[in-house]
Amino acid sequence: MKKLGALFLSIFMVMSVFTTAHAAEKPVGVWIDGTEIKLGNSNPVVEKGTTLVPMRPLLEKLNVNINWNKKTQTVTGTKNGLALSLTIGSTTATVNGEKKKLEVAPKTINNVTYVPVRFIGETIGYKVEWSPALRTITFVADTQAAGSTGFLWKVENNGNTVYLLGSIHVANDKMYPLRPEIEAAFEASQYLGVEVDISKIDQAEIQKFILEKGSYTDGTKLKDHVSADTYNKVTQLLKANGLAENAFDSFKPWVVTQGVSSLQMQVTSYTADTGIDLYFLQKAGKLNKPIIELENTQLQLNMFDQFSDGLQEKLLVDTLGSLNQTDNTSAAASLDALSQMWMQGDEESLVAMTKAVAQEPEYYKGLVSDRNVNMVKHVKEYLNSDKKATYLVVVGALHMLGDDGIVTQLQKDGFNVVKQ
Template identity: 25%
Template sequence: MSNQSPLPPCLVRLLAGLVFSISSLAASAPASADAPLAAGDLAPASGLSVAGSVAHSAYAAPAKPRAQPRGAPAGGQGALFRVTRDGQMAYLFGTIHVGASSFYPLAPQVSRALADSSQLVLELDTRASDDFDQAVRKHASYPAGDHIRNHVSPDTLRRLVTALHAAGIPLSGVGHLKPWLLANMLIGIELERSGFKRAHGNESFLLDAVQPRGAKLAELESADYQLSLFDTLGDASAEAYLREALDDLSSGMSMKKARAIIDAWTSGDAAALDALIPDTIGDGTVTSDFTRRTLLDRRNPEMAQRIAHIMKDGTVSFVGVGLLHLLGANGLPQLLSQRGYQVERIY
């Protein structure tokens, strides 16, 4: 019989695998570090698009209805592109995966593009969790009887226990999870506590906006694929990834990185957005190298190919992807332009 604690439902809903969001949980776990983590001990929460400790929390509790403030911020949030070729058309919008109610409604240009589209395309359907549950068990959990203490140094384990304790989470409840998932989870908790919630992420808003009129939904990837990318990290790299996250948490750098992306997205300032890529992948860490090689350079061409395939059916699609996928020489606008599409930046 397995000695692992059952995977809490909220952990099942958090995805650590993509874009640059930080998987997150709001923790209300038992105060005792020895107490087992029961299914209801963690409340579902969220994640965000931030560079550094990269991961993509694609799953969270469905967003609750929220009152919308009057008037969108001046200018546009993120970046919005129109892609056309031979009568085909799609919009590309750079999202962040957590947010605040003050982010909405989105800019008028985004609202018009949504109204013009009959299909919403996201990296994943954030309302579904069964596939992610299976992916977590397959890629982010150790086999029955194994434990993270067998895969990291005593010093890393000590630091992890300290961070988990500060978040109110006992190691006994999450010790069967791999270091990269725990790293993303801890930074996600920090984001949640700072007021950036998954329920206010762009994906939830976009789904709420198109659902009443019956727009189709398509996905660019799968939960299994996204988590399999993180599972390519061997023990040494996964431990380094965790230690870098713990360093960022203790120094306050995790929130500094997150706020830089949130501020750039909120302003829609092109210069600030362009600076995100070198800031994200330029520090020579395991995390930044993994972000560049795997989460950007590998996934962006695959996403571009998938978008091109989706556009062939003649349906006008609104494609919402993590903001960093749209930036730089290997961003989706550049890759689609190289494929012969006309790419126009709306803002």
């Protein structure tokens, strides 16, 4: 269990925005602006190396106005001065009157019109990435070439300045570089504020804490606290990953949930080592810039332990349900969507995610709203102090917006919070 303990430690550090309860349920899909297109039963098809997807949900998600000519079997799409047309069975398309050659012609399958996804995406102005291993198609906005947008705000008061950066705690190399405004905020700051300084965590101490808090000490086992179906799914997962079927028997559901999440994470390119938090922690360390912790690891772990038995099992069941036990791609697809949301600074998707978490009141209270109260308190102390200093506060993006968000609460308290 020691090895597993080290694996799931990083998951606790990403709980502020990447939560297993809301991982993507389908390992296959098309992602645009951090959101998966709902294709129903009409899955993408591959022909001669070209991926085709249902036309209507794709173009509607891209905000393309659609006109269908049934007689000529031609679809015309317009958006912001761009006009394109494709005809069923024809490998010739037009873009603003200019003919374009298609590798594969649009076609109709079961009364659904399919079009070449790469042609559509690149014509609209996206870079289209296809992962055969994950079976995911991701549209990446060209604006990312100038650096990931992220979520950044600026607040000033009493001669003090606080930059608020909503973070993703795990990342991969595609999320860098960051846009210049984010880097400038760090350079201008005398202090770096984070949830927890994960660069200085004593893993032995944390594992001891987890064993003490997350283990059953009354002689009972996991199977005595969850349904037979849930326990069976846990043992099946362990077996599928070459682990002992009783590896989680001594642990509470919240610990098992993090262990399952860690098994998901192992097949992705995302790590805490490349997370936004650690990126700035390492930069601050090199510059001897003071680091302020808004929370501590024990507080975060206690939050999970204090969840009711019912919620703990629900989170475990949801996590098991999101995991494809044959190819383990769900976590990667979910993180791909989250990273796209962050890189593009998609506030609409961030608010939607916050509302989704709020659908489970106990979970939302522990994960978001209660912690936000403490974070807002710290930020207001920085703004009202006599230091005349500048701070960069980096916390999970899920804490920023919504009714209880840090930005929202500061605005309600009369502070002028300016999006950067």
